[in-house]
Amino acid sequence: MQLVGDDLIKVNHTILDRMHSRAPLIPQLAGHIIASGGKRLRPMLTLATTRLCGYVGERQIGLAAAVEFIHTASLLHDDVVDESNLRRGDATANVLWGNQPSVLVGDFLFSRAFQIMVQDGSLEVLRVLANASAVISEGEVMQLETLNNVGIPEEKYLDVVAAKTAALFAAACRIGAVIAGRGAVEEDALEAFGRNLGIAFQLVDDTLDYSAQQATLGKTVGDDFREGKVTLPVLLAYRRGDEDERAFWSRCIGKCEQKDGDLDHAMALLQRHDALHDSIERARHYGAMARDGLGIFPDGEAKRALVDVVDFCIERAY
C-alpha cells in the first residue's frame, strides 16, 4: 500500500471516471460493488510489478483500472451464478437490483476494460488480458461441471483454481513487465509469481469459508458448504475419512441434502483430519513458489512489497 498508494488513488479516480454511462443504473450498480471495500489486490499487483520493472510513466494507471473492471465484471456474474446474497458484508448487486442488471452491467464493465486497453494501444497487453478472460470463464464453467463432485482429484481442482482465480493474478502481474518492455523472461517470471500467488490466495479463501474469522470479515461461515462447492478442505477430509464420513460428504456436498447440525459436523470432521491446517500448508507451498519466482529481480522496495503481498494472503488465514 505504501509503495503504490499514490498510484492507487489515481486508479480509483480512473475507475470512477470510466464507469460513467448514459445509463444511470450502470455507475450506480458498479459503484456499489466497486466501493464496497474490495482490497484492489489485482490492480495493486499491476502497479507494484511495473514499479519492480523500473517503469516510469502513467500507463499502469489505466491498465490497473482495466484489471479491476474485469475482476468486478466477473464478481457480478459470479454472484448471479452462485445466487449469493452477501459480499464483503453488503447485500450483493443481484439482491439489490436483480439478476438482470448484474449480468448486463458486468458485460458493460468487461467491454469498458477492453476500451481502456485499446486506448492504451498495446496489442500484447490486449492479448494477455483477453486470454486471461477466456481462461477465467473456462475455469468458472469447469467449476460448474465439478460442482457437487466430491471425488474429483486434487489436481483437477487445482486446474479450476488456476483458471478461475489465478489467471487474472497472473495477467495483472505479467502486464507489469509488458508495460515496462522488459522482455519474455521477466514477463514469464511475473506471470508465474501471479499464478502461484493466486492459487495460494484461493486456497486460503477456501479455508476461511470454514473458519470462525469469516464472520469478522463480514462473510457467512459455510457458504461454500451450503452451495455444495467442492473445495480443498472438503477434498482432503473426504479422502482421509472412513466410509461413513464419505457418505456424509456425498450427501451434503454431492447431493446437497443438508439438515440442521450438518455444518457443525462438517467443521468437526475438517478439524479431526487437519483438513483446514493442511489446506493452508498447500497454500504455503504455492506462496513459496511465488516468492521464488521473484528471484531474478533485484532486491528493493518493490520486491519487498510483493513478498509482503504473499505473506498477507497467507497470514489472513490466522
Next chain:
Amino acid sequence: MQLVGDDLIKVNHTILDRMHSRAPLIPQLAGHIIASGGKRLRPMLTLATTRLCGYVGERQIGLAAAVEFIHTASLLHDDVVDESNLRRGDATANVLWGNQPSVLVGDFLFSRAFQIMVQDGSLEVLRVLANASAVISEGEVMQLETLNNVGIPEEKYLDVVAAKTAALFAAACRIGAVIAGRGAVEEDALEAFGRNLGIAFQLVDDTLDYSAQQATLGKTVGDDFREGKVTLPVLLAYRRGDEDERAFWSRCIGKCEQKDGDLDHAMALLQRHDALHDSIERARHYGAMARDGLGIFPDGEAKRALVDVVDFCIERAY
C-alpha cells in the same frame, strides 16, 4: 448469400473451431445456440462490406466469426435477462442447462471474440468492436430502465434500439472498410449503413412479435407483450388511443398485470390505430437511409447484395 457463400462456410468452420475449450460444456452449449439456425446476418455484413471495399484476403473470416461470437454472447445473456424459453423455435440454453452456464459461456464467447481480434492484430478493429460491445450493454441496461414505461418518447426508444441492436450491425459493417484500409469516409458510410439497417431490422422485429407470421418462424406471438416490453407498435397505439386505451396499456405493459383476452384486445388496438403498419413505415424510412448510405460506393454485385439485405429485413414483415 450467393455473394459470400464460400466465405460463410469458412466462417462457420472458424466458429466451430474456435468454440472448443477444455470445459466440454462450452462447445456443447455454444454449439446449441450457434447451430440453431441463426441467419448469420451480422457476419455476412462484414463479409459483404469487405467485398464492397475490394478487399482480397482472408482477414474477414476470423473477424466475421468474432462478430458472431459477440452476438451469440449477447443472445445468451439476453435469454437469461428476459427469462426466455424459446429462441428460433428451440428451447433456450438457459432452459436446457440453467442460467449459470448461459452467463459463463456468454462470457467465454465474448473473451474468445477479443482473442480472435488480437490475433488479427488491428487496434482499429478492436476499438470499433470494443466500443460496440460497451454500447450494446448500455442499450440493454437502458432498455431495463425503460421497461414497463409506456410513456417514453419515441426518440428515447430509438436510442435504445440504436444501442442494443444497431451498434453491432454498424460495427460489423464498419470493420469491412477498416480491413480493406479504405479510410474514414468509407468507414463512416458503412457504419451509417449498418446503423440504419439495424434500426430497421429491430423495428420489423418489434412488429413481427405481434404478427401471425411469428408462429411460422418458430416464435411465440406476444412475447414482448407478456414481458411488458415497450416497443414501437405499443408506443404508437398508446399515443393514438383514448383514455381507456391508455389505461389498458398502462395496466398490461406498465404494471404487467394481464388476464385472458388481453393480448387479443392489444392486437385489435394495434390494428385499429395502424400501429403495426406504421411501425413498418418507420422501418422503411431507416431502410431508405441505409440504401442511400451506400451511394458513394460503385455499383456492382456487392452493392446489390447489401441493398438486398435491406429489402430482406423489411420484406420479412409480410
